[in-house]
Amino acid sequence: MIEIAHLTKSFRKFKALDDISLEFREGQTISLLGPNGSGKTTLIKSILGLVTPDTGVIRINGEETKTRWEYRSRIGYMPQIGRYPENMTIGQVLQMLKDIRKDCKVYDEELVRDFDLQAVKNKMMRSLSGGTRQKVSACLAFLFSPDILILDEPTAGLDPVASELLKAKISRERAMGKLILITSHVLSDLDDITSHIVYLQEGKLVCYKTVDELKESTGEEKLNKVMAAIMQRNVTQRIPVL
Numbered sequence: 732m733i734e735i736a737h738l739t740k741s742f743r744k745f746k747a748l749d750d751i752s753l754e755f756r757e758g759q760t761i762s763l764l765g766p767n768g769s770g771k772t773t774l775i776k777s778i779l780g781l782v783t784p785d786t787g788v789i790r791i792n793g794e795e796t797k798t799r800w801e802y803r804s805r806i807g808y809m810p811q812i813g814r815y816p817e818n819m820t821i822g823q824v825l826q827m828l829k830d831i832r833k834d835c836k837v838y839d840e841e842l843v844r845d846f847d848l849q850a851v852k853n854k855m856m857r858s859l860s861g862g863t864r865q866k867v868s869a870c871l872a873f874l875f876s877p878d879i880l881i882l883d884e885p886t887a888g889l890d891p892v893a894s895e896l897l898k899a900k901i902s903r904e905r906a907m908g909k910l911i912l913i914t915s916h917v918l919s920d921l922d923d924i925t926s927h928i929v930y931l932q933e934g935k936l937v938c939y940k941t942v943d944e945l946k947e948s949t950g951e952e953k954l955n956k957v958m959a960a961i962m963q964r965n966v967t968q969r970i971p972v973l
């Protein structure tokens with residue numbers, strides 16, 4: 732579904748991504764992990780076409796992203812910080828995006844209902860709490876039933892109830908064969924929903940394995956313990972991608 736081959740991106744002399752090759756398929760939930768500044772967002776933005784790689788190729792369903800842009804309509808993106816017209820209400824923002832995407836006939840408004848956004852639809856974007864803004868971002872990412880979901884720190888700022896509702900939605904989408912890429916520093920939030928881990932460090936791919944493989948090799952059950960064990964062992968050899 733997504734093939735990334737020998738991707739490199741530098742910002743001036745700083746290499747944010749260094750020869751990254753990965754392949755993601757439908758039905759996977761990939762947790763993109765790594766310390767601050769390891770290149771996770773740069774990788775996501777490269778897939779979205781928001782960052783232009785120096786070298787390397789990204790293909791989505793076999794088509795090179797560099798030459799075609801239609802693929803973006805098949806990706807739902809929840810950014811780390813959602814920026815919207817501040818003088819519009821929640822309802823107006825949702826309607827505006829529906830108007831832009833007239834090609835979409837059926838909207839997925841499950842999360843709008845789960846979060847009960849109808850009750851606050853007349854609130855101005857500028858007046859929203861961080862968590863409510865995050866809920867709006869989540870609803871927009873899922874609204875057009877994309878095949879691929881890219882969620883950058885999706886549970887940051889959400890209360891525990893909202894966080895569980897979003898995780899349940901992610902699990903349902905995965906069961907429907909969607910490909911989901913998530914970055915998060917809250918590993919406990921990823922425990923029940925992740926199938927694969929990609930671990931980046933200083934722009935390099937350190938590890939791409941299934942959660943089950945990592946649990947077995949570390950003898951740990953919880954993702955935060957699994958990752959702590961991997962970091963302690965200072966795993967630096969490249970593990971072949973699936």
Ligand SMILES: Nc1ncnc2c1ncn2[C@@H]1O[C@H](COP(=O)(O)OP(=O)(O)OP(=O)(O)O)[C@@H](O)[C@H]1O
Nearest residue numbers: 742745746747765766767768769770771772773774
């Ligand atoms: N537009 C830019 N200009 C210059 N440097 C950049 C730019 N975007 C990213 N970087 C640098 O590239 C490196 C990787 O950044 P990136 O945002 O991808 O990291 P991250 O893994 O997502 O970090 P975090 O966990 O803090 O969100 C960082 O050192 C960052 O400062």
